[in-house]
Amino acid sequence: MRWVVIVAVVALGVGVPGPAFAWAERAREACRITDPAVTEASGLAALPGGGYLVENDSNPEPRKTRLFYLGADCRVTRSVGYPTTARDPEDLAVDAKGTVWIADIGDNSPLTGGSGKRRDTIALWTLAPGAKSMKIHRLRYPDGTPRDAEALLIDGQGRPVIVTKDPSGEVFRLETPLPTDNVEGAPLTRIGRFEATHSGTSNPFGFLGGSFVTGAAVSPDGTRAVVRTYADAYEFDVPDGDVAKAITTGKPRVTPLPDEPQGEAIAYTPDGKDFLTVSDQAGPVSILRYPVERPAPSPSPSPTPTEAAKQADRGAGPGEPGPGRQGKVALLTGAFVVVAVGLVAAAARRARRR
Missing domain, CATH: 1.10.287 (Helix Hairpins)
Structure with missing residues (x-):
């Protein structure tokens, strides 16, 4: 019996049903960045015609904190500096019009390994196609409390969405027109929270590494969005362009990103099929490509x-x-x-x- x-x-x-984990094939190296000028790359995007964009994290020498254009072999083809000092760039995105957005939103606290300096406003920098210099757009959190953030997404209406780094990161969106060259920050609106599960994926920061939000991206066609931690990538369907709603209420597919040294950036390939990542490190660093499994299309409706x-x-x-x-x-x-x-x-x- x-x-x-x-x-x-x-x-x-x-x-x-078990957890919605999309166990991807082992990551492979797309190319390796060896130029010493590119250090602590915390943001990444793929260019439609081939090649990549990366931006430096904060640097003791402001002139070395730049936006870099890379070829398909990861060699630097050109770079663009900031008109004024960028404090702590942490992510980047390219919208449907080809405008590059850089998220100067970092504010490292002692909890996340920083010096504890706090800022009253954060900033987005934009570089329009054909423009020679960036423009700055200052924002602030609705309650006036500083936060550390490393993730930026641009939704279907062209609105910036920011996810804070803390576990169960808060999700904010700009509901008003984007200001330019402003002094006082335009207020963001809090939408909700992104919830990371403790998957147990191996990473250098252990239990907390699976919770800290370190990057995000929207697929080229706008139908999917991904938010990453040091350990995993959480991909959501975005049927209506509302990215903030998707990442706060949707059910994600989770792809492990195991043992990246300090994985802080994620992007989609130009065809939207795979993920690209890079670690925020000094010295030569690889751009990795993760093939991602996704569910098959839904079956046709049941017969009457x-x-x-x-x-x-x-x-x-x-x-x-x-x-x-x-x-x-x-x-x-x-x-x-x-x-x-x-x-x-x-x-x-x-x-x-x-």
């Missing part, structure tokens, strides 16, 4: 009762598909469960008669 019970439990467990009856009457003839593989598995599993439960009940009755 003990074996029958075990079989029944296993059978009943078949089909119980009348249509189902007609199909049952005529059967599945030549050219008419019978039950699919998943349907057959489900039928076999159901039959197995029924038989197993019947055997359990019969064994119980025999035990009572004894």
